[in-house]
Amino acid sequence: MIINMERTTSQKEIIFKFLEKTESHPSAEEVYAGVKKKKPRISRATVYRNLKNLKNKGRIQEIPAEVSHYDGNISSHAHFLCQKCGRIFDVFEICQGCGILRKKKVKVGEINKFKLYLYGYCRNCKRK
Amino acid sequence: MIINMERTTSQKEIIFKFLEKTESHPSAEEVYAGVKKKKPRISRATVYRNLKNLKNKGRIQEIPAEVSHYDGNISSHAHFLCQKCGRIFDVFEICQGCGILRKKKVKVGEINKFKLYLYGYCRNCKRK
DNA sequence: TCCATATTGATAATCATTCCTAATTACATT
């Protein structure tokens, strides 16, 4: 028999579908509240566990902040974080070639500052 | 007499100087370990408190991740986070005009993905 | 249907960060 075979569960599907169909970039707690409507007995731990797994599998992305938020849209896009209400908006006006913003004044609001994080393997970690 | 007047303390200065002279983007815990060499009786709470204050005053910047890291360099630059060793490198090859990366292949390593966060006030929060 | 094991639910544990407060310190004023 095959070991370490991933199984489909209703919890997994509900969590992923919830993220897939929202654009609000919810926190883990908000995902928990949302999926409880469909599955009232779901555990908070199950939500955290699956969010982590989905992220590690690259099916969703995490937005690290004071509290992590999650995004079912893994296409290349930026995020606008409102410094007052805390909402997170998508920004798709980025160049697909170089991966970067085309114009500084985007429709979502006035940008005060930005943070750009690049991920990869440094020169030391690359060899081997 | 003047109320709410900020006072200079040795703790404050040591913490800021520690960040000013390093390029390693240390976590709060690493700052604590570092400044303890100069001031062994310093409290962990003092380090966290001052990191927060310095950040709110815009004298340092925070790099949100699983654990927050801090940067004494507040000039516009990006960060390369190694997905293996976790080290954080500066990337200064960004266009000052639009605020963004010039070439995808920077010297620090190969970029697998990026995250761009824009901060400001959304259209709702802007009025008033 | 049966069985091995992946996954869940419930709760305890962990860990980073913040809060609390009495003691200390900076500094304006004398």
Next chain:
DNA sequence: AATGTAATTAGGAATGATTATCAATATGGA
């Protein structure tokens, strides 16, 4: 230089998000 007072600290407790534990449950191949 000495005093008064509010800002700040040290140390430890509290908080809150996330992770670990583990018995019970559910999935899916045989």
